[in-house]
Structure formats: C-alpha cells, structure tokens
Amino acid sequence: MDTAPEDGNTSLPSLSRQFSSEEINMDLTMCGLLIERAEELAQLYREHGNWNEVEQVWFEERLSNRSTRGSSRKIFRVLTSRFKNAPSSLPNPRDLPVVLNECETTRDKAQVLYFYLVADDGLVRYAVHEYGRRLLEGQTNALDFSNESLTTILDQFEYADGSSFDYADSTTERWCEGFRAVMRKIGVLEDQQSVLGTSPSVGKIPLLVSMGYSYRRNKNNWFESPTGHLYLLQPKNRWQELYDRAASTEAWEYLDLHGELQLRPTDGPYSWIGKEGEI
Numbered sequence: 001m002d003t004a005p006e007d008g009n010t011s012l013p014s015l016s017r018q019f020s021s022e023e024i025n026m027d028l029t030m031c032g033l034l035i036e037r038a039e040e041l042a043q044l045y046r047e048h049g050n051w052n053e054v055e056q057v058w059f060e061e062r063l064s065n066r067s068t069r070g071s072s073r074k075i076f077r078v079l080t081s082r083f084k085n086a087p088s089s090l091p092n093p094r095d096l097p098v099v100l101n102e103c104e105t106t107r108d109k110a111q112v113l114y115f116y117l118v119a120d121d122g123l124v125r126y127a128v129h130e131y132g133r134r135l136l137e138g139q140t141n142a143l144d145f146s147n148e149s150l151t152t153i154l155d156q157f158e159y160a161d162g163s164s165f166d167y168a169d170s171t172t173e174r175w176c177e178g179f180r181a182v183m184r185k186i187g188v189l190e191d192q193q194s195v196l197g198t199s200p201s202v203g204k205i206p207l208l209v210s211m212g213y214s215y216r217r218n219k220n221n222w223f224e225s226p227t228g229h230l231y232l233l234q235p236k237n238r239w240q241e242l243y244d245r246a247a248s249t250e251a252w253e254y255l256d257l258h259g260e261l262q263l264r265p266t267d268g269p270y271s272w273i274g275k276e277g278e279i
Contacts, residue, residue: 012133012230019122020160026171028124028178031078033113033185035106038079042096049094051080082116089216090115091209095273102279103205110185111206111232115213117182118231125231127153127179132230135199143197143233145183150176188233199233202242204249204279206232211246212269223263249279 044054055076062072083093091099096112103109118125130153134142141149154172157165167175183189187200202210210228217227229239243263246252251272254261265271272279 012129012136012225014133014156015126015129016156016158017160017162019126021163023122024159025121025123026167026175027078027081027121028117028182029171029174031075032178032181033110033117034075034079035109035113035185037075038082038113038116039097039100039109041076041079042083042093042100045083046094046097051084054080082113082120085120086116087119087216089213090119091212091270091273095270098274099205099209104203107185107187107200108203108206111187111200111202112209114182114186115209115228115231123154123157123175124179124182126157128231128233130156131233135230135233135235141196143188143199144195145176145180145189145197146195147173147176149195150179186232197233199235199238202232202234204245207242207246208249208251208270208272208279210242211252212265215265215269250275250277251279 041054041058044057045051048054048057058076059072083096086093093116099112100109103112118128127150131143151172154165154175180189180195183197184192184194188197189195210226210232213228213231214222214226218225223243226239226242229242234242247254247263249272251266251269252263253266255264257264
C-alpha cells in the first residue's frame with residue numbers, strides 16, 4: 001500500500017522569485033475570506049452564469065446603502081478575482097454552492113474558500129508555502145504567526161527580477177492582521193489574541209478539495225508532496241490518516257497497479273460534486 005513519505009524524503013522549494021511585481025498585491029488588507037459574501041457571489045454566479053449579470057445584481061441589492069457602495073465594489077473585485085482566476089485544480093466556481101452546502105461547519109467552508117484565496121493571491125501563497133516548508137523541516141514553533149515571524153518571511157520574498165518586498169510598515173502590519181484572521185477562520189489560530197497556531201482538523205469536504213487540488217497540481221508526485229495538505233498546514237505524520245480517510249469515501253480508492261497499491265480518484269477528482277447519496 002502507498003504510505004506517506006518518511007521524514008527527509010520530501011522537499012518544498014521556495015516560491016521566492018516566482019512572481020513579478022504586477023502579480024503581488026495587498027488585497028488581503030481589505031478583504032479576508034468573508035465566507036457569507038463569497039458564498040452569496042458563488043450562488044449568484046451559479047444562477048446567472050456570467051459575472052456581468054452577477055455584478056449588476058450584486059450592486060442593485062446595495063443601492064439603498066450608498067455609504068457601503070465603495071466598500072462593496074472593492075469586496076466584489078477581490079472576491080470575484082478569486083473565482084475568475086480559479087485554476088482547474090479547484091472545483092469550478094459554478095459548483096461551489098453545491099460544495100459549500102455539503103460542508104458541515106463554517107470552518108469547513110472557510111477551508112474550501114481558503115484554497116481560492118491561496119490560488120489567486122501570490123503573496124498569501126508565498127507565505128502559506130513558507131509555513132508548509134517550516135512544517136516539513138520540523139522547525140520549532142513552525143506555526144508562529146506573530147508580526148515578527150510574518151515580517152521575517154516577507155523580508156525574504158524577492159520578485160522575479162530580484163528586487164525585494166517594498167510595502168510600507170503600516171500596510172505590512174495590516175496585511176499580517178489579515179493573514180492571522182484567515183488562519184483563525186480555517187482553525188489554525190484559536191482566537192484573536194493567539195499568534196502560535198496548530199495544524200487544524202480537516203472536515204470531509206475540505207479534505208476532498210485538498211486531495212483534488214494536490215492531485216491535479218502535480219499528478220506525478222502528488223502523493224509524496226501533497227500541496228493541498230501542506231497548504232492546510234498538515235504535517236507529514238498526518239498524511240497517511242488523511243489518505244485513508246479519503247479512501248473511505250466514494251470519491252477515492254486504493255487500486256492495485258502493477259503489483260502496487262496506489263491511491264487514485266474513483267472517477268475524476270471532483271466527480272463527487274452533486275452526486276446523490278453519501279459521498
């Protein structure tokens with residue numbers, strides 16, 4: 001049977017120098033996961049099928065409150081960017097209402113929406129990636145989300161041309177606050193005062209999304225380096241448990257391929273979406 005790799009057999013190269021300055025922004029300072037609004041936008045997209053109509057409906061419903069129109073426009077831009085730019089390694093945004101409806105808790109919904117944030121926001125992905133590297137290396141206090149720790153990570157970031165991270169201290173501090181807010185939503189940080197996190201428990205639906213994301217990101221060695229599990233800050237000693245949980249569903253199974261048991265989707269990685277009955 002496939003087993004999760006032993007310590008030392010998995011590496012995760014840094015994402016530093018992988019992004020141009022045009023790909024990096026501080027949108028997290030104005031818009032976190034916003035679960036209810038993201039869910040509302042996904043539902044509108046499922047109903048109307050195109051973002052122009054979604055935008056019209058979204059702002060028509062907010063015309064009576066002029067004071068929030070500017071804020072709504074910023075939120076709309078950021079949240080829809082996450083859906084518009086969703087890679088094929090994630091469920092199609094049209095299917096998100098179905099996926100989110102299957103979630104058992106708000107935290108499960110947050111963990112699903114978190115993947116769309118990470119996929120769309122280069123700076124968030126860089127930072128999450130660095131925390132995944134820390135976990136793999138077994139660093140002490142690997143999940144330290146204090147301003148000092150986050151700033152150290154950001155200071156190590158370089159654009160593709162070799163230039164350094166260059167935002168004002170006040171903006172960076174707000175970004176750190178936004179990053180911690182995301183970590184609270186997905187269950188890594190306990191409360192607003194906490195800065196030291198723990199690997200969160202993962203519900204069935206975010207687990208299946210994490211599996212699909214890992215599998216589609218890199219089919220050749222996804223099992224040895226499951227990007228989704230790393231981005232959900234799951235240490236290596238949990239991977240086998242997560243694989244076995246996935247195999248206990250109808251969506252994934254262990255197959256005997258050339259005399260070796262391997263874990264594969266039963267059909268497509270997201271074929272479970274919308275199917276009647278127990279997943």
